[in-house]
Structures are given as C-alpha cells and as structure tokens.
Amino acid sequence: MAQTKNQPDLHTPGGFNARIDNGMGAMLGRLTRDRSVVRMLVLLVAAFAFFTLLRPSIFLNPLNLENIAVSAPEIGILAIAMMLAMLTGGIDLSVVAIANFTAITITTLYAGLAAGNPGQANSLLPLILLLGLALAAVAGWFNGFLIGVVGITPILATLATMQILNGIAVVWTGGQTLYGAPEALSVIAKTTIVGVPVLFLFFLLIAVVVAVLVNVTPLGLKLQLQGANPVAARYSGIGSRRVLTSTYVTSGLLGGLAGIVFIARNPTASADYGSSYVLLVIVIAVLGGTNPAGGFATVAGVVLATLTLQVVSSGFNALRLSAYEYSIAQGVILIAVMIADQMRFRSRRRKRDLQPPVPAAPETQGKS
C-alpha cells in the first residue's frame, strides 16, 4: 500500500498525459466538473418546471417563451461584460451607462440624418453603428486607463465614468425620451431563424466569442491570472496595464453592443433606460459562478444565470407579481445559492474530502 499516494501513472506517458492531450475529453471533463454550470442548469430547469406547473397556459405560451428569448440578450451581454471585469478582480459599474450612451448616440445621429434624407441615413447606418461602438470602446479604454495606468480602484474609476456618461446623456437629451431609432434594427430584431429570435442567436454568438477569448487566447489566460494574483502576475511578466486596458475596452465594447440591442428591441432611447440593470447584472455574474475576488468565472454559467432570472421574471409576470417581488426573489436566489455553496463546502469536509478540495473562496473552479 506504500504506493497508493504516489500514483504510478503520473510520470509515465499515458496516465495524465492522455487527459491533457485529449482536448475534447478535457473539455467535457471540465464541464461536468464545473459545479457552477451544473448548478445553474439545475436551477434553470427547476425554475422552468415550477412556473410551468403553476401557470402552464400562460407560461408555455409561445409568446411568453419568445419574450424570454428577446429580453435576455441585453441583460446577458451586460452580465458577460461585468463577468470579464470581475475576472480580473475588478468591476465595471459603467457598463450600463456605456450601453445607454451608445444607444443615445446612435439614435440622435440616425434621427438627425433621417429627418433630412431617410435613404442616406439608412445607407450610413453601418457607419453610425460603428461610431457608437467606437465611443463605447473609448469609454472602456478610459476605464482601463484609470485602473491600469493611474491605479484607481475599479469600483471608483467605473463609478466616476458612469456618473460622467449619465450626466452627459441627461444634458444631451434634456431628460427626454428620444424616438426615431433605426427601423432596420427593429426589423432584424423581429426576425427569427427556425423559431429562434435573431437577437438571442446574437447573444449566444457573443457568449461563444467571449468564452473563446477567455479560455483559448493568451489574453484570456493573462486576464484570469491577473485576477487570481496580481503580484504573481507582475512577477510572471504579465503586463497588467495591457491586460486591464484590453479587459475594460472589451467590456466597454460589449456595453456598446448591448446598447444596440436596446434600440433594436425598443426603438427609443433615454438617459434612464435600464437604471436597475447595474445591480441585476452583478447578481447574474455572481450567480453564474464568477468569483468577485477575481481569477475564476465561466461564460456558460453567466448565460444560464441570465436565462434563469429571465424565467423567474416572466414567471412572476405570469403570476401577476410585481417588479418589487421579483427584486425580492433575486436577493433570495442569490443568498440561497451562496448558502448552498457553503453547505456543500462544509459537508464535503465532513465527508472527509472525498472530492478534491476547492479554494477557500467561492467554488468557481474551471472555465466554460
């Protein structure tokens, strides 16, 4: 028995080598091992089943399902942006403000052009969208500069950016709701491909791109390491300025994309749209397994958490409960999931570590 601990296959080809060589197998292994993803999946199915049982006719109505699929993308994209910032150990409070700012910019430009010459406005639409995204990227870069170069704490830096952008937006619009967002976007938003709204597919596409970014690019790996231990990252030559700037530019860009989804879904823009989103998006990111201390997150978890909360939201609608009750439910779900985490952690210790241990911080091992 002397060798039990010194597993013999470690140092010979075969054993673990097979495990890391076999990419697909490793991916699957990781997914099944990834508790936060599994947990969210269970929660999503449970929520769906619950509301189906209570109000089958309303809840299973195709209109209701489509509603979920159309309203999830904007929140989901924002949550993914938030997840990225949290992965580096930071946070991006300005991401909703960036989305709104982009939406307002695009609407103003388009409506202005369309008043004179509708045809020209439509042909210039791609350019206008790009300009909106460019502004979003600049706002993100500004965050990155404050955090990575100047060295301001992320929560304060992005709070400042949020206030600035919100202020500009109110002054610019005079606090009014703007009409006249590009119709072409609304048309695209209403199309479906084999019954699935295009907006939802767009959301999934973004999720996949970010998952690739996080897991199989040098930048993604650096981002995770920067969040896991900034000091060791510095000693490993991971240039934190570049990493942080890229991260916040990316989260800014995602904010911009969310802004485009805003006006596609609802052809108006106003400075106070989505004012309750910031906290909701943080809740979703954490539910999805993002470690607020940095270093661990999964895109799949965040996508599932988004859907779960959307299901709960529309379920509450079906039950004729109010937004306040929905907000209570968010808090309760968050606490319940965190308690489940703790209990599992303790019971595993009691079960004498039958499973490999997890870091003391929230169990957000692995990647999506």
Added chain:
Amino acid sequence: MTSSNPPTGQPGVPVLEVRNISKSYGGAKALEGVSLALQAGHVHCLAGENGCGKSTLIKIISGAERPDGGEIFIDGKPHPFMTPSQAIKEGIQVIYQDFSLFPNLTVAENIVLTSVVAKRSKVFSAGKNRPAAEHIVKELGLTLDLDKDVERLSVADKQLTAICRALVSEARVIIMDEPTTALTHSEVARLFGIVRKLQDRGVALVFVSHKLEEALQVSQDLTILRNGIHVVSGPTTGFDRRSLIKHMTGRAVNETRLITSPQLEERPVLSVRSLSVSGAFHDVAFDLHRGEILGITGLLGSGRSEIAESLFGVLPADSGTVEVEGKTVRIRSIDDAIRAGIGYVPEDRLTQGLFLEKSIADNIIAGSVDKHRRGPILLDSGKVSSSIRRLFDQLRIKAPNVLAPVRSLSGGNAQRVVLAKWLANQPKVLMLNGPTVGVDVGSKEEILAVLREQAGNGMGVLVISDDVPELVTVCNRVLIVRQGAVVDVLEGDAVNGTAIEELMAA
C-alpha cells in the same frame, strides 16, 4: 547538542499522542496509520521527503484538518474532535509552513491574537497585549517593526512573526513546520536557545526541517515518514545525516561538488558594471557566461537579494550598466527584464511566485503565455499541453494531475512549480533566489541537476542562496556580498564550505 530533559509532567505519559492517523485527499492517501508520541521537555523531529505528509499530520494535530481515522490523546485523554480553537486552548501552538498570518493586521496584532483566543477573552485589545509582543520580540533579539502590516514584511520577517506568535503564549506543545527556511544563522541560533529554555520548562516540541543538520542538532526524538507511512522512530542519537537520508528517500543521495567546466564563450551572456541601488548595494560588477552557474551569497540584508531584484526590474538601479549578450539593456520594470531575456524565481513564492488557487497547468504556463501563441490571437493548445507535460514530468511534481490547484501541493512541490514556470519561458539568464528552500535532500539533488542541465544547454544561471552546501555542489563561481558590496569571488577549488562561511560573516 542534546539538552538535559527534566520533564515536569508525570514521566511516561506523553503530553500529546496520535495513533493510527489516516487521511486522504480525493482518493490519494496522504497519511496511513501514522502514530507519534511527544514527551514533555523533548524536541521531536519529523522528517521525510516533500509530500510525505508532515504538514498534514501537523494540521490534524492542530485541528485544522480532520483525520479519516485514528485517535488524538492529550495527557492520555482522547480528543476525538479536535478543532483549531480547542487545540489552542489545550496549549498547542503551531508555526505553519505558510505562516498563516493575517496580512492586513500589524505584526503586534498577529503575535498576540492566538494567545487571546487561548485565554478565552471576549474582547480583543491589541494595545493591552502589546507588552507581551514586545517582550517576545526582545527575547528573540529581533528588530521587528511591531506596527507594520504583515503584508508588507519580507519573508524572513513574516516567518519571525509566526515564530513569535507561537512562542508568546504559555504553550505546552509547540509545533514548528519548517520554521527556519528564511532565517539567518544567528536567528536560528537564538531560536534554538529559546527552544532549550522551553524544554527546560517542560514544553514538548515538534520540529520539521529539510536542513538535516538543524534537525539532528536540536531534537532528541526522531520520526521519519515516507509516502504517508511511518518508517522509523527512535532517539536522535541513533541517526546521522547518512542514515537519515537513507530512511527518508530509500536511497543514497550524492551531495558532493559536481560541476562541469564549460568552454566559456568570449562574450558573456550577462555583464553587469558598477550597478548601484542606494541603501541596498553599490558598484556591483560581474560577468556571467552561457553554461555557467554563478552563486551570489551573503548574510540576510547584505544586498544579495536586492542585486537580483534590481536586475529583474523590481528595484530599478540608480546607476550602472547591464548588458545581455553584448547589448546594453535598460531595466526599469519587470517587463523590461523579461524582454531582455532575464527570468527570476523569487524568494517569496507564495505571494510573488504562485497563483495558489489556479491549477498547476496554469501556473506552469503563466510566465510564457506569449511564447505559446498560434497566429495572432489564439493559444497553441497542443504546444501548451506538451510544455506543461514535459515540465511536470521533468521536475517530478507530485500531484494527482496537472489540473490540481497549487494550493493542494506540499511546500516543496509548490517550489517546483515556480521553477517549472521559468523553465517554460527559457530565458537567457535565469536567476533563482533560494531555489531549494523547503525542498527535501533527494529533490534538492534533482533540482540542482535540472539547473546543471539548463546551464549545459546554454542558459546562464544565477543562484542567490545562503545554503552553503548547495552553493558548493552546483556553482562554478561564487560572489560574496557583504554590506552591499561584492567583496570576494571564489572559483574552482576555492569554492568550499569553510571559505564561503568565513567570508560571508567576516
């Protein structure tokens, strides 16, 4: 150097005894049926290779881990469910290998915290307990700044703080898990002085160290573990260095000087001239050639670490020039140093070297992410996994697989991961600060062999160390640093233990 042992308790009944302790982590057995008995007034040395279960046994005794099976007795009374606070109340104090200090509290607060727990006080007043902290610092003859936050201390000072914390309360059992890794000879001597005083008071002590001389010198009883299994116990007088190594590793280890004299190219790979950092060192000049292993040694505070930190851009130089392969490089930041081809295995591996919650795989690749690209945006996953596999094998890191978090590794294995990270980067010059601190004798031989091999492949290797036998075994030349200046260079047969020790302390 065994001291007399006038135990105070009733003779025969051990102060603390564990029987048949077993523990496994996720199917891998860390301990299997290990027993240990501590006598009042004795120092019990616990020895064995990296990952053999020493720290695990200690954590079980202190209640930090729960055993799968076995019993714990204090004064002959069974304690089936030991918890950390209970252990402290029973007078068990531990100096953990990773120190387990509170980084955001001051030195004084850290020192008195557990003794307050022991006294079952409800309110914590660091001020009221401060004299106790001052007293122990004075008794150890230290110059610790009691008001500094622990996170801003050097490794050595963190270790001293952990030692003070264990010594400050009236403990009956004091367990020291590698307490001397970062200490100087004089600090070790003072610690041993206190150990003897504690013995006279009837305290039972456990001592773990990979510095075998220390272990043999300070202990009266000895227990050796191998792969989680008890190998042998007995009075220390029955062992010497050779037999200890034999029991630990199951083989004989070669510790003699073994260097090759490489054909030196004319152009050095690293050339340093009149390098100065005010307050740390001045006018340092040396050449390092490809294939050469150069030692830099000196007492703690002599400036030996600062020289390396300066070359790595942590502590940019005030003046002087650095050339890499004949080209002058300006090193103002770590990125500059890495771009110039200089790598550094830092002394404080827990905070500077490792991503503890991340996997071994991520840690190994952390320093060379950009060298594993495929195209402009993607990682070359095939190359990544083959690099990881090669280094995991080459350094014989003991873990169930490469996805295990580094936090689950034993101290010596964690050190190998840091080394692997830099080998993956293949720098032109690799500087290592204490490359084998906390590494067992057998593994030490292996790690030094890896350094020889890397040098043989054309790397320039710089070893910063105060481990004299290690320097003698592996270095072609040794620079002696004293009070911030290079005072001597030893070469060839002049590189021997007595010469180095005399020059260091002179």
